[in-house]
Amino acid sequence: MEQYLDLCKHILHNGASKEDRTGTGTLSVFGHQMRFDLAEGFPLMTTKKTAFRLIASELLWFIKGDTNVKSLIKENNHIWDEWAFAQWVESAEYSGPDMADFGRKANTDEEFAALYKEQMLIFQDKILNETGFAETYGDLGPVYGKQWRSWAKTDGDTIDQLKNVIDSIKKNPDSRRHIVTAWNPEFIEDMALPPCHIMFQFYVADGKLSCQLYQRSADVFLGMPFNIASYALLTHLIARECSLAVGDFVYTTGDTHLYSNHLEQVNEQLTRSPKALPTLVITEDEKSIFELEVEDIAIEGYDPHPRIKAPVAV
Known part of the structure; x- marks a missing residue:
């Protein structure tokens, strides 16, 4: 994960100071790419402990087409709570203390x-x-799950992009159209948060499946470690579904930023040396990608440095 640490250094030294939607402020660069050979280990951050269970449960939530936080909260996953909470405290039904700018x-x-x-x-x-x-x-x-699994058509029908891309990989692996997009301009205003990771494409060569993600906005300290692991996991799951080995995960980002209230934490992380990458284990052989549960997916050999806490910019 040296390339991640190099990115942090690059932003600290070269990032432009920018304002942002949250009012926090960032150091930002535009346009960056990293490549991870998934055969060399699972790219879960080792310079700080990263919660793989949360990553896996969120990804399975996307894959199932779910958009309600209830399923996540049942899994003790609170990644999306703030955005749903905002809908409640900004409603006429809410009668508690003022939560403006919470x-x-x-x-x-x-x-x-x-x-x-x-x-x-x-x-x-x-x-x-x-x-x-x-x-x-x-x-x-x-949000994501809806667009992946039930993209709305003008005739009232829907498109299951994820199922279609799996079928396409199986039937026509050399196609250049193995693409799923979450950016649906018609419905952006209806989303609690417009998608940050907006499009991904699969590529098959030499019996291996690779994936490239384009992410319009990347929170480097808190979000990026989750995004890397999430799409690495997705690549593994799609490869398994299509009876392929894993190739590369290519991670391309647009506005690539460190929040101003994360700089102390980033500098602490930069004092740490990366450790050996863990191994992904899928314990359930019979289930399809659409049937897997969190308990079917595990990480072995993960020995990270301690967690570094930082506030989420909402």
């Missing part, structure tokens, strides 16, 4: 952070236990 204030105001934590726990309980609440406030709109 993403920033929860990281800078201890008194507000305690109120925010309390309201988030109430929200999570309502999602899991209150009839109709998850349907109203837990759904994030037509």
Whole structure:
């Protein structure tokens, strides 16, 4: 993972100072690419502990076409909670303390952070236990899973892009059209968060499956380690489904940035040396990619440096 650390150094030394949607501020470069040979090990960050279970459960959520945080919260995965929470606290039904600008204030105001934590726990309980609440406030709109599995057509039908690309790889491996896109301009305003990783393409050569992802916006410290591992896992799962070995994961990013409140953490990570990459193990042989559960996927030999905490910019 030296290339990831080199990217962090590059941004620290060469990044342009930019404002952003969250109001946090970033150091940013435009256009970057990394390549990972998946046969050499699974690219899960070793210079800080990264939660593979969260990565796997989120990816399976996408693959199943789900867009509601209830499924994730049941798995104790809270990656998407803030975006659903915003829908509740900005609604007429919400009657608790003012949660305006909670993403920033929860990281800078201890008194507000305690109120925010309390309201988030109430929200999570309502999602899991209150009839109709998850349907109203837990759904994030037509985000990744919807576009991957049920892209809306003008005639009212839908396109299952993921199933179609698997069929295409099996039937016509040399095709240059093995593409899935999550960027659907018609529905961007209906999404809680427009997709950051917007398009991926598969490539077959010498019995190996490679994948290239284009990501329009990349949070290098918090998000990028998840994105790398998620699409590496997707490549493994699609290769398994198509009876192929794994090739490369090629990761191409547009606005590639470090948030201004992550710089101390990045510098701490840069003092650490990478360790050996772990191995991916899929314990279930009979299930298709659409039937796999989190417990069917595991990582072996993962011995990372300790976790480094940092605030999420919402």
